[in-house]
Amino acid sequence: MSANNTIFARFHCHIGDFTLKVNLNLPGSGLTALFGHSGCGKTTLLRCIAGLQPASGELVVNGDTWHNAHESRPVHQRPLAYVFQETSLFPHLSVERNLNYGYRRVPVNQRRIQFDQAVEWLGLACLLKRMPQKLSGGERQRVAIARALLTSPQLLLMDEPLSALDQASKREILPYLERLRDTLAIPILYVSHSVAEVARLADHVVMLNQGQVTASGSLQQTLARTDQPFGLEESAAIILPARITTQDTQWHLSLAEFDGGQLWLPSEPRIPVGSDVRVQVLARDVSLALSANHDQSIQNLIHGRIDEIAEEISPGTSLVRVLAGKTPFLARLTTRSVHTLGLSPGKPVWLQIKAAALAD
Numbered sequence: 072m073s074a075n076n077t078i079f080a081r082f083h084c085h086i087g088d089f090t091l092k093v094n095l096n097l098p099g100s101g102l103t104a105l106f107g108h109s110g111c112g113k114t115t116l117l118r119c120i121a122g123l124q125p126a127s128g129e130l131v132v133n134g135d136t137w138h139n140a141h142e143s144r145p146v147h148q149r150p151l152a153y154v155f156q157e158t159s160l161f162p163h164l165s166v167e168r169n170l171n172y173g174y175r176r177v178p179v180n181q182r183r184i185q186f187d188q189a190v191e192w193l194g195l196a197c198l199l200k201r202m203p204q205k206l207s208g209g210e211r212q213r214v215a216i217a218r219a220l221l222t223s224p225q226l227l228l229m230d231e232p233l234s235a236l237d238q239a240s241k242r243e244i245l246p247y248l249e250r251l252r253d254t255l256a257i258p259i260l261y262v263s264h265s266v267a268e269v270a271r272l273a274d275h276v277v278m279l280n281q282g283q284v285t286a287s288g289s290l291q292q293t294l295a296r297t298d299q300p301f302g303l304e305e306s307a308a309i310i311l312p313a314r315i316t317t318q319d320t321q322w323h324l325s326l327a328e329f330d331g332g333q334l335w336l337p338s339e340p341r342i343p344v345g346s347d348v349r350v351q352v353l354a355r356d357v358s359l360a361l362s363a364n365h366d367q368s369i370q371n372l373i374h375g376r377i378d379e380i381a382e383e384i385s386p387g388t389s390l391v392r393v394l395a396g397k398t399p400f401l402a403r404l405t406t407r408s409v410h411t412l413g414l415s416p417g418k419p420v421w422l423q424i425k426a427a428a429l430a431d
């Protein structure tokens with residue numbers, strides 16, 4: 072990562088009994104998710120970055136020093152925008168005037184995002200004349216995100232922006248966030264409790280535990296780690312980037328090709344051939360065999376090699392990581408199967424994948 076495309080964040084602070092101590096090199100673009108149990112310090116880290124929480128250390132955003140031992144820019148001089156869980160739009164101003172509030176304060180020659188562009192990105196054209204109390208929760212968050220973008224920030228901080236929304240509103244807003252992630256040159260730091268949200272949105276993941284970083288890496292590599300809470304959950308899953316190459320209309324299946332093989336998925340006619348997608352495979356839907364057994368119902372058989380066998384994650388249950396090409400998979404097996412099959416790192420195996428689906 073070059074310094075001009077990196078967020079370098081090193082902080083040390085105490086709040087009461089809690090200590091945050093982190094040293095991170097993050098991508099200077101795309102969406103980085105901050106993930107971890109309640110109280111692990113996710114919000115505190117965002118507050119350090121925003122300059123709201125005093126801390127020693129250093130913060131350099133894409134080559135621009137915001138904080139170090141000699142100088143620290145005050146909050147209002149940091150070119151960032153913050154979107155919270157509960158949005159406070161001005162209740163007496165229409166959507167349009169709420170959006171204009173921050174936009175007008177940015178000098179014309181410093182506006183990197185134009186009004187119409189933000190309205191289009193967040194699908195707000197038909198809501199501009201509405202008052203905030205006439206908006207749904209999801210619509211309000213879309214307005215809040217557009218308003219944040221219209222201040223032309225160089226960094227977007229989002230602290231659980233979907234957690235106050237119901238399931239339907241979350242589903243409605245996720246495609247807008249995906250689009251921003253893929254379109255914006257601005258890096259996004261996104262706090263979330265939800266594995267599903269992280270799987271769908273993140274490019275990079277930071278795992279925090281008790282104020283310390285326990286993992287920081289690409290989404291694909293981090294989800295496939297056997298030493299992180301993701302792997303221990305009953306819903307442990309890997310995400311793999313893939314491309315839809317065939318739509319089989321007869322059997323209602325789509326073929327997704329990835330670096331290391333291909334997988335059949337339930338058909339997604341709305342996704343055209345050639346689309347890049349994220350495929351999710353749950354560890355509990357993967358079993359392993361020593362030979363390719365075609366005489367059975369599972370259609371997805373992928374050749375791989377055992378990379379790692381984790382300590383038992385619960386009595387009698389083991390987590391095995393297998394590499395197919397460079398793509399990591401997790402398989403949740405009984406420990407007895409691990410012994411019966413004589414599994415060990417380096418051994419060639421066949422992954423039998425019972426179910427795979429687009430991350431949703």
Ligand SMILES: Nc1ncnc2c1ncn2[C@@H]1O[C@H](COP(=O)(O)OP(=O)(O)OP(=O)(O)O)[C@@H](O)[C@H]1O
Binds near residue numbers: 088108115116
């Ligand atoms: N003003 C405060 N005074 C004392 N302790 C605080 C204060 N603010 C935060 N803390 C403590 O600091 C720790 C980290 O809090 P933080 O809000 O950063 O966690 P979090 O990971 O964002 O949690 P959550 O997911 O529940 O929002 C917690 O133990 C919290 O109790």
